[in-house]
Amino acid sequence: MTVDGWLTIVLFIVVLTALAVPLGGYMAAVYSDERTWLDPLLGGPERLIYRALGVDRERGQDWKSYAKSLIIFSLVGWLLLYLILRTQTVWGFSGLNPEGFHSMPANVAFNTTSSFLTNTNWQYYGGETTLSYFSQMVGLAVENFVSAAVGISVAVALIRGIAGRSGRSLGNFYVDVTRTLLYVFIPLALIVAILLLSQGVIDNFRAYVSFKGITGVSQTIAMGPVALQEAIKLLGTNGGGFFNTNSAHPFENPTAFSNFVEMLAVLVIPAGLVFTYGKMVGSRRQGLSIYSAMMMMFLGAVVVVYIAEAHGSPAQHAAGLHTAYVNGAGGNLEGKEQRFGIASSALFNVVTTVTSCGAVNSALESFTGLGGAIPFADLSVSEVIFGGVGTGLYSILLYVLLAVFIGGLMVGRTPEYIGKKIEAREIKLVVIGLLVTPLAALVSTALAVSSRAGRVSIDTAVTGHGPQGFSETFYAYLSQANNNGSAFAGYSGLVQPRAGNLGAHGIGLADYLGGFTMLAARYIPILFVLAIAGSLAAKRVAPTGLGTMRTDNGTFVVLLIGVITVVGALTFFPALLLGPVVQGLTGHLYP
Amino acid sequence: MRTVPHDLLTALRAMLVFTVLCGILVPLVVFGVGQAAFSANANGQLVHYRGHLVGSNLIGQNFADPVLRHGRPVLAAGVPETTPDPRFFQTRPSGTTPADNDAATTFANYGPNSTITLQAIRANIAAYIALNGRYVPGGLTAAKVPVDAADTSASGVDPDISPANAALQAYRVAAVDHLPLARVRALIAANTGARGLGILGEPTVNVLELNLAIDRMIK
Numbered sequence: 001m002t003v004d005g006w007l008t009i010v011l012f013i014v015v016l017t018a019l020a021v022p023l024g025g026y027m028a029a030v031y032s033d034e035r036t037w038l039d040p041l042l043g044g045p046e047r048l049i050y051r052a053l054g055v056d057r058e059r060g061q062d063w064k065s066y067a068k069s070l071i072i073f074s075l076v077g078w079l080l081l082y083l084i085l086r087t088q089t090v091w092g093f094s095g096l097n098p099e100g101f102h103s104m105p106a107n108v109a110f111n112t113t114s115s116f117l118t119n120t121n122w123q124y125y126g127g128e129t130t131l132s133y134f135s136q137m138v139g140l141a142v143e144n145f146v147s148a149a150v151g152i153s154v155a156v157a158l159i160r161g162i163a164g165r166s167g168r169s170l171g172n173f174y175v176d177v178t179r180t181l182l183y184v185f186i187p188l189a190l191i192v193a194i195l196l197l198s199q200g201v202i203d204n205f206r207a208y209v210s211f212k213g214i215t216g217v218s219q220t221i222a223m224g225p226v227a228l229q230e231a232i233k234l235l236g237t238n239g240g241g242f243f244n245t246n247s248a249h250p251f252e253n254p255t256a257f258s259n260f261v262e263m264l265a266v267l268v269i270p271a272g273l274v275f276t277y278g279k280m281v282g283s284r285r286q287g288l289s290i291y292s293a294m295m296m297m298f299l300g301a302v303v304v305v306y307i308a309e310a311h312g313s314p315a316q317h318a319a320g321l322h323t324a325y326v327n328g329a330g331g332n333l334e335g336k337e338q339r340f341g342i343a344s345s346a347l348f349n350v351v352t353t354v355t356s357c358g359a360v361n362s363a364l365e366s367f368t369g370l371g372g373a374i375p376f377a378d379l380s381v382s383e384v385i386f387g388g389v390g391t392g393l394y395s396i397l398l399y400v401l402l403a404v405f406i407g408g409l410m411v412g413r414t415p416e417y418i419g420k421k422i423e424a425r426e427i428k429l430v431v432i433g434l435l436v437t438p439l440a441a442l443v444s445t446a447l448a449v450s451s452r453a454g455r456v457s458i459d460t461a462v463t464g465h466g467p468q469g470f471s472e473t474f475y476a477y478l479s480q481a482n483n484n485g486s487a488f489a490g491y492s493g494l495v496q497p498r499a500g501n502l503g504a505h506g507i508g509l510a511d512y513l514g515g516f517t518m519l520a521a522r523y524i525p526i527l528f529v530l531a532i533a534g535s536l537a538a539k540r541v542a543p544t545g546l547g548t549m550r551t552d553n554g555t556f557v558v559l560l561i562g563v564i565t566v567v568g569a570l571t572f573f574p575a576l577l578l579g580p581v582v583q584g585l586t587g588h589l590y591p
Numbered sequence: 592m593r594t595v596p597h598d599l600l601t602a603l604r605a606m607l608v609f610t611v612l613c614g615i616l617v618p619l620v621v622f623g624v625g626q627a628a629f630s631a632n633a634n635g636q637l638v639h640y641r642g643h644l645v646g647s648n649l650i651g652q653n654f655a656d657p658v659l660r661h662g663r664p665v666l667a668a669g670v671p672e673t674t675p676d677p678r679f680f681q682t683r684p685s686g687t688t689p690a691d692n693d694a695a696t697t698f699a700n701y702g703p704n705s706t707i708t709l710q711a712i713r714a715n716i717a718a719y720i721a722l723n724g725r726y727v728p729g730g731l732t733a734a735k736v737p738v739d740a741a742d743t744s745a746s747g748v749d750p751d752i753s754p755a756n757a758a759l760q761a762y763r764v765a766a767v768d769h770l771p772l773a774r775v776r777a778l779i780a781a782n783t784g785a786r787g788l789g790i791l792g793e794p795t796v797n798v799l800e801l802n803l804a805i806d807r808m809i810k
């Protein structure tokens with residue numbers, strides 16, 4: 001550990017908070033249909049889009065209508081992306097397939113399409129060996145924008161349900177998506193893309209470059225339109241890399257400063273939305289209490305991972321390496337880049353697993369047992385520590401409602417939240433909504449470890465014998481169920497003719513099982529969240545009285561953290577024991 | 592409530608509009624800005640040397656020579672086998688399989704508790720000591736090998752090494768190339784990048800830039 005490492009972490013938290021507060025206020029204006037300073041520029045295009053879509057911006061939707069629009073819109077998006085990936089060769093005329101890549105096989109295309117639709121960006125393919133520039137830019141990157149906007153729209157609908165003072169309307173789905181794209185994602189993506197370009201992220205349409213180096217060794221370098229896709233991959237907490245090695249690849253993340261920008265880009269919108277929430281429900285303190293709970297859990301995770309990685313791994317120590325920091329090198333640098341070192345890799349790792357981002361700047365598989373256990377914990381609490389754009393906020397609000405209910409039972413007061421009574425119907429919806437994701441993760445893992453194709457990764461993989469093999473499998477389905485997309489990348493779950501994850505071919509148990517896991521764990525909770533929003537919107541506001549439990553003070557923050565931890569631990573502890581916990585407790589090497 | 596076909600039509604229109612906006616218009620704006628304002632960066636910081644393209648500043652490469660037996664290159668799994676060129680600084684170990692057959696990058700995915708990882712690290716340490724050990728005053732042991740020289744990088748094409756690693760390799764490069772050690776150290780210093788904003792990441796030595804500087808002196 002170094003002083004610079006700790007300073008990096010402190011600086012990150014300070015800058016993040018300084019950016020999230022004003023962004024949150026701005027987004028509150030965007031979703032309250034108030035004027036923003038971008039109106040003169042974007043008002044025209046916005047009206048044009050509504051006209052093209054045939055959408056009446058004044059017409060609100062109740063929860064069923066909102067959900068129907070969302071599902072149909074996602075279905076159409078799914079079909080369109082699947083079509084693009086399956087017909088990659090057809091679009092070669094655009095000149096955007098210079099390497100002449102084939103179309104994706106059905107199983108990989110099913111997984112990839114489901115993955116990008118659900119904001120997961122799990123990748124069973126290597127970008128630079130599988131996908132044309134056309135598929136990346138017109139297919140995947142569009143869903144990076146759109147799926148993230150869908151996530152935010154659900155969160156906004158829930159906020160309106162909680163804040164709603166009259167009627168059943170949750171807003172208009174298409175208006176929310178359009179305003180998210182125009183007023184939030186596109187401006188921020190342009191800023192981030194230009195910052196990344198200034199650091200060395202590439203953006204071109206050239207064919208791959210081949211040459212001989214000064215000693216005569218030949219090399220080929222992949223190219224592509226990376227900068228914008230990189231920006232939205234992070235801002236939308238999508239995480240799908242242009243290249244196979246994601247944000248570890250120097251063309252995606254060339255400097256320690258670009259790494260800092262990328263981490264901010266991941267967290268700024270989820271963090272900002274918490275302040276948006278406070279403003280829209282008319283009580284900044286409510287937002288602040290949620291922010292405090294998130295930040296405390298985030299900090300705990302960062303500190304543990306940094307200390308664990310700086311200490312080094314059992315394999316390093318067995319080889320006789322000296323892992324204390326000396327002159328730019330130290331700690332568990334296996335699977336990490338020199339320019340980032342330990343602190344910036346550990347921080348990035350936590351940033352990407354607490355959100356549903358899943359981009360990586362280092363190989364998660366190579367993190368130490370304890371350092372790798374934190375991503376598990378982040379995923380086990382269903383990504384409510386900031387979480388994905390929109391999804392993080394609506395997921396933690398479910399926990400807030402649960403905490404209000406439990407707190408109410410404990411002290412014998414009527415459970416109510418911001419003036420709305422929480423009754424049996426809401427709590428039933430909350431509990432089911434919260435259990436879908438863990439259920440999907442555990443059932444899929446069980447199926448995978450009990451089937452032949454799924455066991456291949458554990459029995460024969462180069463990387464994952466013993467508990468590591470189970471960790472890989474469990475993490476794969478936990479990650480997909482949480483729509484995260486990061487991986488212990490040794491997991492293949494398919495019988496693959498070549499080692500590694502070059503290209504995209506193989507037998508697709510993992511493709512289909514993973515695809516269904518992602519779809520179920522994304523859309524089922526969304527329906528429950530919208531139902532809760534509808535139910536709350538219709539409720540009358542009760543005046544705050546002596547019988548009301550406060551939800552904006554320290555006691556509630558502690559209660560909230562407790563509820564999140566207990567639910568996560570109860571659900572996942574047995575499975576975690578078999579993988580990362582065993583690894584963290586032993587210096588033993590497997591097999 | 593509206594009918595499903597009507598909703599389908601709205602959804603289709605929306606996807607088309609958003610595709611044109613986010614998949615064509617905005618990417619072209621970024622492409623334009625990149626080519627106009629950051630053209631070297633946008634095109635991959637390619638490096639030309641004595642009239643030839645020799646690499647990218649951001650992408651690590653092997654500075655190696657083919658292994659010859661009876662004057663012919665030895666093939667390992669269809670790819671020419673190489674051995675590190677002692678005249679030049681060497682990049683970090685890589686999980687990206689033979690760097691010279693395609694553009695694919697991949698993680699090595701060595702787990703922390705795996706004997707396979709242990710063997711890989713031992714092999715890297717042995718190779719590093721074999722290459723540099725006899726030039727370093729007092730010799731090299733595993734405990735003296737910098738971690739970045741023993742651990743594989745994430746991308747497999749890490750362009751940098753740590754200053755600690757460069758300082759050890761300097762003895763060999765100076766001896767093999769018949770350069771004063773002080774000159775080699777000065778070149779390392781000139782090609783060392785500081786931490787971002789003074790605190791972010793780690794100091795780095797860019798191997799391609801450094802080797803080109805060495806090559807200019809010896810040829």
